[in-house]
Amino acid sequence: MRCNYLFSGLALSAFAYAGPVCPRDDAIKNFIYIVPDGYGPASQTMARDFTSLMNGAKADAPVSISLPADELVIGNVRTCSSDSLITDSAASATAFACGVKTNNGVIALDEDGKPVGSILEAAKLDGLKTGLVVTSRITHATPAGYSAHVPDRDLENTIAEHQIGYSHPMGSVVDILMGGGRCHFLPQSDENSCRNDDIDLLSWANDQGFNTLTDLDGFKALNNGSDAKLPYIGLFNDDHMQYELDREPSKEPALHEMVTTALNSLKEATSSSQKGYFLMIEASRIDHAGHANDAAGHLHEVLEYNKVMDLVRSWINNHPDTIMLSAADHECGGLTLNGFNPLPLKDVSSTTTVLEKKFEAYDGDSPADYLKNTILPAYGITNATEDEIEDLVELKGTGKFGMSLGHMLAERAGVHWSTGDHTAVDVTLFGHAAGKRVLELKGEMAGNWDNTQLPGYIEKTLGVDIKDATKELRKNGVDWVPKTTMAKRDHTHKD
Amino acid sequence: MRCNYLFSGLALSAFAYAGPVCPRDDAIKNFIYIVPDGYGPASQTMARDFTSLMNGAKADAPVSISLPADELVIGNVRTCSSDSLITDSAASATAFACGVKTNNGVIALDEDGKPVGSILEAAKLDGLKTGLVVTSRITHATPAGYSAHVPDRDLENTIAEHQIGYSHPMGSVVDILMGGGRCHFLPQSDENSCRNDDIDLLSWANDQGFNTLTDLDGFKALNNGSDAKLPYIGLFNDDHMQYELDREPSKEPALHEMVTTALNSLKEATSSSQKGYFLMIEASRIDHAGHANDAAGHLHEVLEYNKVMDLVRSWINNHPDTIMLSAADHECGGLTLNGFNPLPLKDVSSTTTVLEKKFEAYDGDSPADYLKNTILPAYGITNATEDEIEDLVELKGTGKFGMSLGHMLAERAGVHWSTGDHTAVDVTLFGHAAGKRVLELKGEMAGNWDNTQLPGYIEKTLGVDIKDATKELRKNGVDWVPKTTMAKRDHTHKD
Known part of the structure; x- marks a missing residue:
């Protein structure tokens, strides 16, 4: 791992996770991690000021308000990858899912190309339930970082096989998968398929006991999760799901609707167990609108992210056995608010x-x-x-x-984009726990962290060990990892 | 005050200061507030990555390190002024010095033009010692916000009169003044004067018992503070002090040297008292280099700020009766790291x-x-x-x-400036306290705040009340406040 402790002259940060500082509340059994992909510091200010103006304030008579995410700020996060000061989503996902720096483009392999376990796999191995709920293709870099191991993020057909368990050495590690990317699960005979083989991952999943949903009707039948037995997979678009601004409610659920369904079904599935769940939620397309330099698209994705943050905060307040962290993988677009009247x-x-x-x-x-x-x-x-x-x-x-x-x-x-790619600026860290547990969370996690340091807190909180998952992944060799070289890639991957 | 609580649909933040959440350590008697003027989120990332590369890392093989400020992150701060989403330094200083939103350009007056007390004046009124140590003209907006009351930040001659006590209704409220801006204290007969009258503020100050220093020799004679009896004023440049990158050590002290001197002399002056001190330190010229779109100048100002943060952290660790907060007044330049190889x-x-x-x-x-x-x-x-x-x-x-x-x-x-002015993005909040007191600090202050909320924490910690200072300022009328209209100004003030 390259992101070590190199520094002279000024003080070093404690790179290793420092451990708890207060007596622990052992009742925490569930962890929710939320990724606003490509969301930088200016994204939140823009969304907040826009909301303020929509509520009657004026650019020359502003009103300082808070959006839900504002109320959960606890610090910020550094994001460099092994081979660039500017990370892509694959290397960053590997960092905050697995605790390991790797090269841009690489999914949950270390710099030597060896698979490394993720916090989701560690949770599954320990008997917890798991979920991935996103608005990109489910096979995209961020969810892939938790559930697949490939040297190139573009191997999305292989990623689909890993994610559903078809070719994952631990079997099906994800109990809930929701998002887009349906085409990677369909055999080439299907006109919407992106595969070049006959593997029919949805039929296979069905045979393994997955409830497979491919449209809004299927999603609605889950009844907000009350009729949603695990495991299930819901894929609502062949490609990415629609931007929130473009979303047709008759065709696709909103992210916050999928989150509600996932939380209710995870609660139900773990209600009679001491083991809880790990859920990763991604507001995936904040990033895509940043790449497109589309301030309006970006804004509405950020507002939906705030809606999810509000929902999860309320959920945690009602379910104090649950805790949350949230941080972007990187900024996107070099957004600055230099004008400024949104x-x-x-x-x-x-x-x-x-x-x-x-x-x-x-x-x-x-x-x-x-x-x-x-x-x-x-x-x-x-x-x-x-x-x-x-x-x-x-x-x-x-x-x-x-x-x-x-x-x-x-x-x-009055806003400005400096690039169609990612940038290096630190991203904001958010967290929430119910009642006084939030003081413990702040005491431990308020600060600036390298992205690789974040899963350590989840391990401690849930009492699981990523190293166990890594061992499990490697125990029968690593021939199952595709052999594509770990060629250096830049951070310009556009979606 | 315009920055109220307007929001519908999503949850509101508690705008009022929430009060302590843990039993208080009553031993805190000193507060240090540090303002890195014009320092945005990207400023720190750039300085950190530069330092990493200077220590052997490479842009395509980076190393994640921490600078001192990184280790003190606890949240971020919203910055809008009364009349703009983008604040200037005057309105922002009024916000974090006095707890009141005002228009851009206005120094420590409310929106109606009435003087409002600052946390420094409240501290002085309560018997604490006070100091302002900056690298701009001492009469510049940020230090002025703590010690003067004028409707236009450009009235720097009047600001000087207030700061030294010549025409301040509370007399001399600042025990230590260090920085540039000498010309505003010299009578017009002096060839370096910026005044258009015969008022000789340095002679006047001398008569009142101030030690008046106007060059490096005078500063050196303070012996790092061990020979520095309060009150004293040290002005080391007629204009702003030199940028750190340009600084001639034979002519001007560095900011961290002035801070050491100030801290030692404040400690000495309060050693036999139950009352401590309030010290505001400003790394003033981060902002000026941002206005100039000078990445190298900006970088070295940010590194000096980090040096000060390191020094103050060590000071607090050795003086656990002291606590620190730090936040910029606003970002400047719309800096993004889109390349990127510093x-x-x-x-x-x-x-x-x-x-x-x-x-x-x-x-x-x-x-x-x-x-x-x-x-x-x-x-x-x-x-x-x-x-x-x-x-x-x-x-x-x-x-x-x-x-x-x-x-x-x-x-x-590989960096980019989008403007020569300020921008609206939130700025990072830092804080430090010694030992376990830092947990209390994080529990209370980790989060996102409006800039007007920050002095409330200082009031509670020091047990002083800004309202008392406001009352004191107004008790014999407010005719002493210059009558210049509070014309709307933009945020484009260039220095």
């Missing part, structure tokens, strides 16, 4: 991703009119100049339209 | 501010050669293209040279 974000009804597709699909004679009358108003812009419209029309077919549209709105809202 | 910052020996002056003073025949052979190497750039040099030469005399030079290096170091 009110122009309010009239946006579609992300730039959807609007770009729509504009590219237009084959009429008047792209400028279509832009002016249909596309721009959907992105909240009604004051475009003729020059701006002309410039945008010229971007049709270049792949640069969406980004430029994003920048048009950013300028109007 | 190593090119290592060969810089002068700030852009100094180099711009030098280039402007050049009157020879070969500005391009002078630039290439003298200016650029001093800014660590030895690989400028002919085009870049040509572009820079053309900026001579335009006032844009320094900023462009800053951007040249920023590009090479």
